[in-house]
Amino acid sequence: MYAADNEAEGRVSVRYGLLALLDEAPSHGYQLKTAFERRTGGNWALNIGQVYTTIQRLERDGLVESVDIEPAGDDRREYRITPAGRAQLSSWFDNPVVPEAPARDELTIKVLLAVAAGDIDVTALLQRQRRASIEQLQAYTQRKAKADPKRDVAFLILLDALIFRTEAEIRWLDASDARIRSLSERAPAQHPSKETA
Amino acid sequence: MTTLVQLEGAARRFGSGHTEVTALHPTSLSVEAGELLAVMGPSGSGKTTLLSLVGGLDKPTEGRVVVAGQDVGSLKPRDLAILRRRTVGYVFQDLNLLAGLTARENVAIPLELDGRPLGEARSLANAALDSVGLASLGDRFPDDLSGGEQQRVAIARALVGGRQILLADEPTGALDSITGESVMRLLRAHCDGGGTAILVTHDAAHAAWADRVVFLRDGRLVDEARPASNPDLSTTAA
Numbered sequence: 001m002y003a004a005d006n007e008a009e010g011r012v013s014v015r016y017g018l019l020a021l022l023d024e025a026p027s028h029g030y031q032l033k034t035a036f037e038r039r040t041g042g043n044w045a046l047n048i049g050q051v052y053t054t055i056q057r058l059e060r061d062g063l064v065e066s067v068d069i070e071p072a073g074d075d076r077r078e079y080r081i082t083p084a085g086r087a088q089l090s091s092w093f094d095n096p097v098v099p100e101a102p103a104r105d106e107l108t109i110k111v112l113l114a115v116a117a118g119d120i121d122v123t124a125l126l127q128r129q130r131r132a133s134i135e136q137l138q139a140y141t142q143r144k145a146k147a148d149p150k151r152d153v154a155f156l157i158l159l160d161a162l163i164f165r166t167e168a169e170i171r172w173l174d175a176s177d178a179r180i181r182s183l184s185e186r187a188p189a190q191h192p193s194k195e196t197a
Numbered sequence: 198m199t200t201l202v203q204l205e206g207a208a209r210r211f212g213s214g215h216t217e218v219t220a221l222h223p224t225s226l227s228v229e230a231g232e233l234l235a236v237m238g239p240s241g242s243g244k245t246t247l248l249s250l251v252g253g254l255d256k257p258t259e260g261r262v263v264v265a266g267q268d269v270g271s272l273k274p275r276d277l278a279i280l281r282r283r284t285v286g287y288v289f290q291d292l293n294l295l296a297g298l299t300a301r302e303n304v305a306i307p308l309e310l311d312g313r314p315l316g317e318a319r320s321l322a323n324a325a326l327d328s329v330g331l332a333s334l335g336d337r338f339p340d341d342l343s344g345g346e347q348q349r350v351a352i353a354r355a356l357v358g359g360r361q362i363l364l365a366d367e368p369t370g371a372l373d374s375i376t377g378e379s380v381m382r383l384l385r386a387h388c389d390g391g392g393t394a395i396l397v398t399h400d401a402a403h404a405a406w407a408d409r410v411v412f413l414r415d416g417r418l419v420d421e422a423r424p425a426s427n428p429d430l431s432t433t434a435a
Contacts, residue, residue: 137405138424
């Protein structure tokens, strides 16, 4: 859904996710992978390669260190957080997440281009998208209805994030629809881009 | 499957000739027992008209509306009133409850109008309050209940005595999202228990509790949505 900006954000989340886990107890790479997945509602898959790449970067930056004195293979090394790592983690939790630039997502661009093109049925385009988004929302809601409000808190919080993002998208579709509609009601022109009167 | 609500080319027009306004063009739609249907669309698209036709608050000017096997358009006023008291319950966004009556008395109203003995009405009202999780608040007056509790009392009243068809017009409109969700869980439970509900809403997150979402536009059904079979939850961490 938000593919364009997800990659960098994802890397940051994994980095702090692993730091947070190491802040609780020293761990091996594989333990970190499973704990991270459990914490994030069981639906945020990490591959083990990602875990090791992230740990190597954290180690390079002095935020974690290997517990073992003897060199061992990646899968047997245990890591712990350093004081510098703890300081950086605490500052991350203390500061809000502010997006650096608005997301450049495919849907926004598609709608803008369709409006500008003038010969595309924007109303139909918006409705196709609305239906797809509602169907996604229905699927999320089915999962939510089955979840246990006490046991599955992390999963429910994750689902809420997906649900509210999808809902925001639908509200934006409705608002775009209403804007286009109000233009065509005021003037006979079918498309805003051709409306010159 | 049992069809509880059926529209067969049902339309509602007001006025005639040059001043004719069509609130609902000929529409066909059926809703089965166990189904929760959500109706979405911009203001003025015909959502409330559709609900009024199903609830017997209005009659179609063309076509038929069949509710629990009865053709609403041809019912005598007395039979229509019986249909509303025994089969169909209504929940609105607000102004649902009478302030001078307790929660239990509010819930018992449709039964008393239907001539049921007081004792029976009272015990059915208690059962309905219990089903919405308010068994202990029957003696409270509406003003002493939160917005979410008041709406649950309204749902209890709409369902009391085993009414199968629940019609809800923006029932979550005045509630915050978590309280609104508890109302949707009740609607869902009613349908999972074999009843039917038709929900009119602007709120996509609440419409998403439905088995089917239909979209109205300028008095016409233009589209419908059913749950995606493969919910994409596997957000990868890049």
